[in-house]
Amino acid sequence: MMQPLLMRLHQQHPDAEIHVLAPAWSAPLLARMPEVTATLENPFAHGAFDWAGRKALGRRLASADFSVAYVLPNSWKSALVPFFAGIPQRIGYSGEARFILLNERMPKSTLPRLVDRYAALAGHFDDPTPNPRLTSTPAQQQAARAALGLSTDSAPIIFCPGAEYGPAKRWPIHHFAALAKQVTAPVWIIGSAKDEPVGAAIAQQSGSAARNLCGKTNLAQAIDLIASAKAVVTNDSGLMHVAAALDRPLVALYGSSSPGYTPPLAAHATILSLDLECSPCFKRECPLGHLHCLEHIAPEQVLAALPH
Ligand code: SF4
Structure with a gap:
């Protein structure tokens, strides 16, 4: 669902590295997306808050000097790691009062398809959202x-x-x-x-x-x-x-x-x-x-x- 967003970002910034913070199980999938430079393991179980763990992970990621973070889930806790990593531009949809955590909050999308909502975080494009495409040789x-x-x-x-x-x-x-x-x-x-x-x-x-x-x-x-x-x-x-x-x-x-x-x-x-x-x-x-x-x-x- 999120790969078309990566395709849009790669199209806009062909030289940028794209790192994805995601659960370990999804690493083989992300490895088949040509837009992804690296996968960072998100160790937090679905629904787990773990303030200290998120803060520690954010601090560790701070040294990587990321310039922009796109936060796809709507939850408050999902915006904590990019905040603690000090990433200057943190983009996502409004939701769960993420006022300080995100500094570019887009109004809730009315697009029916989840894939279009995610892709829209990259801005407006005239052409339709591209379909995801995995590689397999x-x-x-x-x-x-x-x-x-x-x-x-x-x-x-x-x-x-x-x-x-x-x-x-x-x-x-x-x-x-x-x-x-x-x-x-x-x-x-x-x-x-x-x-x-x-x-x-x-x-x-x-x-x-x-x-x-x-x-x-x-x-x-x-x-x-x-x-x-x-x-x-x-x-x-x-x-x-x-x-x-x-x-x-x-x-x-x-x-x-x-x-x-x-x-x-x-x-x-x-x-x-x-x-x-x-x-x-x-x-x-x-x-x-x-x-x-x-x-x-x-x-x-x-x-x-x-x-x-
Ligand atoms: S209520 Fe209708 S749509 Fe829902 S599972 Fe049963 S048959 Fe399917």
């Missing part, structure tokens, strides 16, 4: 397949059946399994260790038409496997955005969330969303107990949306 793709003992012969269809947010964003296991039986390409299932039981159930119900790789890849390998896929079938999840940023043909399945807010940012994406009266409800679990928004997206519809 053929050598990296071959290395990932070799490390996982996967065939290098054919381009698979990749399923991403996870969605950290909750079951109301997950297309049902039996639909994924039915789809796996109908596609002719090899099917690989990718996700985190938490998605392993879901991946295993899909593989089992598909009669081994799909191979479960959930929890077996690291993030860099997941990027490289997706980069060489024929197509990707995915819930509204982080891997959906990875597939979009790798410009793979993808079918994105939306349940309780809205494609209007966080759509896949890619030219070759098909969004399947039923737009029921109850959707989007943005709930983690279906409050009506039937999950019709996803149950009623048939495998045949997804099959028809895949490239032939």
